[in-house]
Structures are given as C-alpha cells and as structure tokens.
Amino acid sequence: MRGTDNARTGGEILVDQLSIHGVRHVFCVPGESYLAALDAFHDSTITLTVCRHESGAAMMAEAVGKTTGLPGICFVTRGPGATNASAGIHIARQDSSPVIMFVGQVGRQMRDREAFQELDYRAVFGSVAKWATEIDDPARIPEIVSRAFHTACNGRPGPVVVALPEDMLHERLAVPDATAFTPAETSPGAAEMKRLQEMLASAKRPIALLGGSRWSATACEAFAHFAERFALPVATTFRRQYLFDNLHACYAGDLGIGPNPKLLARVKAADMVLLIGGRMSEMSSQGYTLFDIPEPRMKLVHVHPGAEELGRIYHPTLAIHATPTAFCAALETQQPLKEIPWKGEVAAAHADYLAWTDKATQVPGPVNLGEIVVWLRENLPVDAIIANGAGNFAGWIHRFYRFRKYATHVAPTSGSMGYGFPAAVAMKLLHPDRPVVCVAGDGDFLMTGQDFATAVQYKLPVIVVVADNSLYGTIRMHQERDYPGRVVATSLTNPDFVAYAKAFRGFGAIVEKTADFPAAFAAAQQSGKPAIIHLRIDPEAITPAATLSGIRQNALADAKHATHRS
Numbered sequence: 001m002r003g004t005d006n007a008r009t010g011g012e013i014l015v016d017q018l019s020i021h022g023v024r025h026v027f028c029v030p031g032e033s034y035l036a037a038l039d040a041f042h043d044s045t046i047t048l049t050v051c052r053h054e055s056g057a058a059m060m061a062e063a064v065g066k067t068t069g070l071p072g073i074c075f076v077t078r079g080p081g082a083t084n085a086s087a088g089i090h091i092a093r094q095d096s097s098p099v100i101m102f103v104g105q106v107g108r109q110m111r112d113r114e115a116f117q118e119l120d121y122r123a124v125f126g127s128v129a130k131w132a133t134e135i136d137d138p139a140r141i142p143e144i145v146s147r148a149f150h151t152a153c154n155g156r157p158g159p160v161v162v163a164l165p166e167d168m169l170h171e172r173l174a175v176p177d178a179t180a181f182t183p184a185e186t187s188p189g190a191a192e193m194k195r196l197q198e199m200l201a202s203a204k205r206p207i208a209l210l211g212g213s214r215w216s217a218t219a220c221e222a223f224a225h226f227a228e229r230f231a232l233p234v235a236t237t238f239r240r241q242y243l244f245d246n247l248h249a250c251y252a253g254d255l256g257i258g259p260n261p262k263l264l265a266r267v268k269a270a271d272m273v274l275l276i277g278g279r280m281s282e283m284s285s286q287g288y289t290l291f292d293i294p295e296p297r298m299k300l301v302h303v304h305p306g307a308e309e310l311g312r313i314y315h316p317t318l319a320i321h322a323t324p325t326a327f328c329a330a331l332e333t334q335q336p337l338k339e340i341p342w343k344g345e346v347a348a349a350h351a352d353y354l355a356w357t358d359k360a361t362q363v364p365g366p367v368n369l370g371e372i373v374v375w376l377r378e379n380l381p382v383d384a385i386i387a388n389g390a391g392n393f394a395g396w397i398h399r400f401y402r403f404r405k406y407a408t409h410v411a412p413t414s415g416s417m418g419y420g421f422p423a424a425v426a427m428k429l430l431h432p433d434r435p436v437v438c439v440a441g442d443g444d445f446l447m448t449g450q451d452f453a454t455a456v457q458y459k460l461p462v463i464v465v466v467a468d469n470s471l472y473g474t475i476r477m478h479q480e481r482d483y484p485g486r487v488v489a490t491s492l493t494n495p496d497f498v499a500y501a502k503a504f505r506g507f508g509a510i511v512e513k514t515a516d517f518p519a520a521f522a523a524a525q526q527s528g529k530p531a532i533i534h535l536r537i538d539p540e541a542i543t544p545a546a547t548l549s550g551i552r553q554n555a556l557a558d559a560k561h562a563t564h565r566s
C-alpha cells in the first residue's frame, strides 16, 4: 500500500514506471520472489494476464513487441521461471522485437550463495538478451527501467532482462519518476538518399527485399508508393510477408523456406538489391547462398536500424543506417531520374507470385491444408491476424495465405515451436474485434497448449487450427532424406484435441475432410469461445509438393546410386 509521505515500495515505483512508459498489458506467472511488484499491479490500470507457463508469458510479450514496436512486458519468477521463459527471449533476439522481462531474484543479503532458485541473470542471459541487469538500489528503478525501454527499442530492437532482488522491491522510499520514453529514430542523410536515387537510375534489374522490425503501417504504405513510382518488384523475407500487400501489383513473393523458384531466380539475376530492415539471415538467404559473402555479386543497398548490422555479413555498396520508418518517410521525395528500363519485370514478378500461390496443390489424404488456407484467405477480413509457430504445416500458410496489412502475421523468424498459440492469445487481447486464427502443428501446439486455459480464463476466443499428422513432421522429413526408413523419435500419439478443448471449457470440432472445414470454422466463431479445430492430416502430405514415401524413395535411390558408383 502506498503511504501518504510520497514514499513507495520498490514494486510500486517499478509499476509506476511501466505506466509512464505507456505499458497497457503485462504477462506473468507469479512467484513469491516478486510479490511486492505483483501487489503494485493491484491498484494499477495495467492489464495483468496470468499464464500457465512462462514460455507462453514471454511469447505473448514478444508478440506485443513484434506487432506494436513497443516493449512487450513479462514478469517471471527466479530460476525455473526465468529459464522457462528463455524460449521467448530467444525469439525476441532473433526476430529483433522489443521485450522487457522482469525476473524475481533472491534477496540482496543472500546473493551468491546459490540461494533458493538463484541464478546470475547477467550470465544466463548475457548472450541472448540485448542487455541483462539487476537493480540493487530501488532509488535507481526509474533510471534503469527507462534505460531498459530505450535499449529494447533503439537501433535493432531486442530483449532486455531485469532482475529484481526481493528485498529491494519491498524497500520504501521517495524518488522522482522518469518521463515517458520515445524510441530514437535514425534517419538517412540527404547524400545517401541522392546516392540511392543515382544507383536506381543506373540499375537494370533491381529488386527490393523487406524484412526485420521497426516498421509501421505508415512506413509500409510509403514504401508501396515508392515501389509504384519506380515499378520496383518487392519481395519480403522469411515470415515478414505482412510488410507489403501481397496483392499489390509490385509484390513478388517471399523468401522463406521452399520459396518460389522463379523468385529465387529473379533475386539471383538482380543487379541491385535494396534490402530494408532485414539481416538476410539463414532462412531468407537460403542457407547464405543467395548473396556472396562478404561481397555480393549485385549492388547492395542495405538499410538497417542497427549500425552493427551494416557490413556484418554482406558488404553493402551503400549502407544506410536508418529505421525502416524514417527511411520510408524519406522515400516520399524520391522520383525516378529517367525512364525505367525494367517496367515489364514488375508485372512478370507479380504474375509469378500469383501463379505460385493461386491454387492449393493436391496432396494425399482427405484433408488438404492448402485448400483450407485458401479458404481462410478468401473468407477472413483483411485485418484478420494469423499466428503460427514452427513445423512443416506452416509452409502452407506462407505459400497460400495472402497478407494484406501490416502486422497481420505473427510468426517466429527464429523457428520456435509453440509460438503461434500464445502469440494468438496476445493478439486477441490487443484486438478483441479482429479475428485471430492460430494455425498450429500437433507437435507445435502442445509445446504451449496449456495456455488454452489462459484464453478460456480471459475469454479470448482465438481459433486454433491444429494440423495433426501425428508426427514431428519436419524432423521426420529430414530423417527420411538423410536416414531413409530409419524412423527415430518423430512419431506422436496425440490426445483427442476436441476433448482437450472441451476439457478446458472451450469449443472443439474435428475435420476429417476438407469440405467440412467452413462449417467447423463457423461453429467455432459462433461458440464465442476459444476453439480448436482438429484437422486429421495424412502423414504422407508432408509438404505442398512432396510426400513422405516419395522423399524416402528418392533418398534410397540416391544411396543406391552412390553405392554403385563407389
């Protein structure tokens, strides 16, 4: 309880700083290590969502950071709480999302004795967080929390971990608050923009690649106008399809896992690449094969908010240290200096994209995930949010869904299983009026599926479409390629997902043939409850283009050839 003497507990000072910095939602699993901070939420207007597992809490926070550009916040207890949450911290790192995780810590008087659940958070999170620290003096809470917000957001965003010794949170004192933070924008210089214009004037086959974070709906629109003026084909990097309207005439597709071969050829043939916001990391660069390292064959303009990313892997012809938001604002004045020679290219690139994604491919079994994704893209409103984690099932979303608006896809570029469901819960909390659909694998969903209870508790009617092939399918696919016929640790015996949903007091329906999906989806929506639609997928349908036994046969045939040759 707050005193009348202006003194506050460390916990109260902390929660007040969160309000000042604009936090509206916090995700947590409680712990006795930070009771005084929890108590301060009692009288706060911040919404506190209590989760069933810290990985869920951290992933919900990451989804908030990813889609709003402002730090997503989670609170977890010391030791096992923090290590459980680490999956979400790793996603924030790889996906360049601002997150602040507050962790309870043992009292200052017993530190370094390896007291109950004690960890050294600076050491544990040292290589994954952007900054990991501990607050020793409650008088410094405003300073350190302010720095945490700035650090999480500035430059290339990422996770910050702040440990809170238990007794520090109880101490009472009077300290002045910080003022609200604003993420620093880094703007391109006039000389760089002029050089860009000149490079475009001498290019013959340029292409733009959009990725990373620090975008906004306004920036995406400004970029679309720029692309129109320059008739520029635009592709997106892995899991960043929402950065450019997929039905815009300049859209050329995404560089993810198993991309359109025509898009790959187009990027390889480009004489100039304008890479904005992305790092061109392993997935998008097709295992670092797309651009030569360190000197790409083509001219590379790399725009990135983190100075340290420029020249880290690829030596850019022109490095522009700027946030995508500030860079796109600066593009408003860019006009072509002369007639554009590549005008026909943009129409061809978009036609290639449409042809690649138009119709679902045929796959074995009565349920075709591709056709279901096509149904979703044709029936959901443009502002619907799709969330997913990792697994082969996601390949159908990437290929067949068409993202039209900024931040309508929430998925981990880090490839972390279990992400989609908590991300969907967080999105429904932020956007109760928009449909939120999580497409999950059977393996993927059960990594964080216990937070279905959280969706029920807070009445967040997300719809989870579980593509159940009774496999850790991705790994089985790799297994059949590398060790054909030798199945190890990739078969799953699953629960009855409809009964699971109902046991949690949600809605459940099973779909055993594609044609039954629309009715199941309508019933899920009408239930008004969190829902699971259980798709029984034939394990043979391992990708939109390959079957499991086909992969095995190819691998066995290759092995036979190799033996004959040797």
Ligand SMILES: Cc1ncc(C[n+]2csc(CCOP(=O)(O)OP(=O)(O)O)c2C)c(N)n1
Pocket: 390, 391, 392, 393, 394, 415, 416, 417, 418, 440, 441, 442, 443, 444, 445, 467, 469, 471, 472, 473, 474, 475
């Ligand atoms: C947290 C985590 N653990 C393990 C992996 C390795 N992995 C990648 S995909 C995959 C299997 C996914 O299975 P499922 O969700 O059922 O999707 P499917 O591939 O069967 O469509 C595994 C184990 C991972 N990416 N993330």
Ligand SMILES: [Mg+2]
Pocket: 391, 441, 442, 443, 467, 468, 469, 470, 471, 472, 473
């Ligand atoms: Mg599976």
